[in-house]
Amino acid sequence: MPMQPWFPDAKLGIFVHYGIYAVDGVPESWAFYLGQTTREQYMKQLGGFTASAYDPAAWARLFARAGARYAVLTARHHDGVALWDTAAPQGLSVARDTPAGRDLVAGYADALRAEGLKVGLYYSHSDWSHPDYPSVRHPAPDPAQAAVNDSRLSSAAPGAEDPAAWRRYLAYRDAQVRELTTRYRPDLLWFDGEWERSEEQWGIGGLADQILAVTPEAVLNARMLSRGDYATPEQGVPMEPPAGPWELCLTVNDSWGYQAHDDRHKSVGQLVRYFTETIGAGGNLLLDVGPREDGTITEAQTGRLEGLGAWIARHADAVYGTVAGLPAGHHYGPSTLSADRRTLYLTCFDAPRETVSVRGLRTPVRRVTVLGTGAELGHQVTGGLHEVPGVLWIDAPAAADVDAHATVLAVELDGELDLYRGAGRV
DSSP states (O other): OOOOTHHHHHOEEEEEOOSTHHHHTOOTTHHHHTTSSOHHHHHGGGGGOOOTTOOHHHHHHHHHHTTOSEEEEEEEOTTOEESSOOOOTTSEEHHHHSTTOSOSHHHHHHHHHHTTOEEEEEEESOOTTOTTSTTSOOOOOOGGGHHHHHOTTTSOOTTOOOHHHHHHHHHHHHHHHHHHHHHHOOSEEEEEOGGGSOHHHHTHHHHHHHHHHHOTTOEEBGGGGGGOSBBOOBSSOOSSOOSSSBEEEEESSSOSSOOTTOOOOOOHHHHHHHHHHHHHTTOEEEEEEOOOTTSOOOHHHHHHHHHHHHHHHHTGGGTTTEEEOOOTTSSSSOEEEETTSOEEEEEESSOOOSEEEEOSBOSOEEEEEETTTOOEEOEEEEOOBTTBOOEEEEEOOOGGGOOSSOEEEEEEESSSOOBOOSOOOO
16 A cells, blocks of 8 residues: 555654553553563552543644644553553453543544544554463564563463464454554554564454555554554664655653653754754654653643744744755755755754855755745855766855754755766766
8 A cells, every 4th residue: 555645744743652651650561571560560550540631632732733743642552551441351441440431542533633633543462461462472583582482471481372362362452453443543553562473473464454444544654564654763863764654753751651750851952853854864753752640741741842843833844745855965964855856955953154065966046045034045156067066055044044943944946956976077
């Protein structure tokens, strides 16, 4: 299925890790898997999860102010606790098992659509709480799978495999995914946990067919393995962009879910850098926040989203309706290109001194302006010989036209972008 055009043009999505792990402020699911706490202590958080101030309309308005075009909510993480009133008899649910006592996904989906945002739902293939889950072992000899096969939360002990139990687990998973697709009609499904089994064990082909039969235009992430539509690097910025559509998953601080002690928040300026470098390389940024157990998002995270959104609003022409910009070496900073390939948007993180240069640009330049202020800048080309173009020099903008986080110069071309990529005339 071809990629839905809304996804590569969305540029920014908001990832929301919300669940019972916010009660004690511990790592989502991993806290008991890695032995940081016992599973019993972790599950005691069910009794403290109230969602008492949960206001998905406020979330959606915040995400829209941030400049996002979609969001992804953790409908069920590896701990097995669903945020909707699942009918699966052996599945945990905040509607059935916590004081919240209601479906939290429906309001989220409705609120996003009211703001014109696409609806994404996260769902983990794995469930470390389901009795039938640790019933088979990963078949690959890859040493990286040793820890998976050694964990009794993930895998059966050697010789204790139970194929019938695994079939029951897959029926449970398929039923939950069917609930998500039929009830909420998500535009995007963000899967996780795929490393614990092989594609054949997961039955990826049948699951994808089931999803697309109900929501034929749904976008699937790469953790649907061969049926995924786009790559999902996490936290680390790829030095070489993945082939095809992709999305960088990034936390505002160091944690996915709410952890009260984590005050290592990235600054608005740093988020602008992450964002512009990501879209300049052709990707989306999926920026993660972790609401408190009551459903409120902290002031620190709200402020960062609003700060990023204010920058995007001032520079929207360089964001939406653009594609990846210049390859490395042509400009000292990221860039984007308008869809008609006639306007180049250059991002300058530091206040430019004297001039900004662009190398290898064959297309003549009609005009250069500062995006957001409209100030026109002088420009000239020096050098060049035969097929090798000279260097474009753009006058530095006045101090009043320099953005506090990143200044963007709009270079209007006299024709479509044509770059020289050779080694120079010898």
